[in-house]
Amino acid sequence: MKIEIFESAKYDPKVSDSPSAALKWAEGQYFLLMAKKAGVEVQRYEFEQNPMAFVEHAGVAVLLRNKGLKALPTIFIDGKLTEQEGSIEFVDLEKALALRGVKL
Numbered sequence: 019m020k021i022e023i024f025e026s027a028k029y030d031p032k033v034s035d036s037p038s039a040a041l042k043w044a045e046g047q048y049f050l051l052m053a054k055k056a057g058v059e060v061q062r063y064e065f066e067q068n069p070m071a072f073v074e075h076a077g078v079a080v081l082l083r084n085k086g087l088k089a090l091p092t093i094f095i096d097g098k099l100t101e102q103e104g105s106i107e108f109v110d111l112e113k114a115l116a117l118r119g120v121k122l
Contacts, residue, residue, distance in 0.1 A: 019057070019095070019096055019115070019118060019120060020058070020059040020060075020061065020095070020096055020097075021053060021058055021059070021060050021061070021093065021094070021095055021111070022061045022062075022063070022075070022093065022094045023060070023061070023062045023063065023092075024063050024071070024072060024075070024078050024090055024091060024092045024093070024094075025062070025063065025064050025065065025090055025091045026065050026066075026087050026090040026091070027064060027065065027066060042105070042106075045108050046106060046108055049108040049111065049112065049122070050062070052122040053115065053122060056115075056120050056121065056122055057120070058115065058120060065087065065090065075094075077092075077094060077099055078092055078094075081099075081102060085103075088103060089102055089103055090102075090103070091103075091104075091106050093106065093111065095111075095114055095115070096118075
């Protein structure tokens with residue numbers, strides 16, 4: 019199983035002073051750690067750091083052509099679009115993994 023996360027920019031907890039953003043970042047880090055421990059391959063791409071990953075992934079390329087960067091973050095599980103736009107909801111991702119037999 020593989021999760022691919024495409025983000026416009028990576029959150030930096032040292033820069034933000036928002037407690038809710040810091041909590042969301044910590045929740046995401048914990049989710050990704052638990053997913054990796056459960057045997058899930060996790061790939062995370064930041065647009066500024068690796069723009070070619072966005073062009074090379076057919077699904078992301080189409081979303082970017084149609085919606086621009088506002089389509090991000092975008093998440094694929096095993097090549098299928100799972101979430102796009104807005105905030106990443108890790109509880110929903112955990113449920114999506116559970117439906118595929120992965121328990122975190």
